[in-house]
Amino acid sequence: MQEQAERERMGLPAACDRNARDDDAEEEWKWRAFDMDPEIASALGISPLALTAAMRVRGVGVLAKAPVPMR
Incomplete structure (x- = not known):
């Protein structure tokens, strides 16, 4: 996926490859993600950034919340 x-x-290893992880690279990844x-x-x-007050909607909206990385 994306x-x-x-x-x-x-140039990062797969997220599931914990043995090849580099803490600095993973920190960079958190910000990019x-x-x-x-x-x-x-x-x-x-995108939630595309929503406006003028936009007509119906149904139920669902929003996934991602944690904000600490710097």
Whole structure:
């Protein structure tokens, strides 16, 4: 998926490969993943950044909340 492709582009091992993890690289990944949230939401439905007060909606909205990385 998008996250795996971005990890590969950044030269990081697969998220499940705990033996090959580098703490500094994983910290960089946390920030990149946080920045990708609206992009991923758009690919799966609609980005929360695209919502406006004028937008007509019906049904139930669901929002996934990602933790904010600490710097």
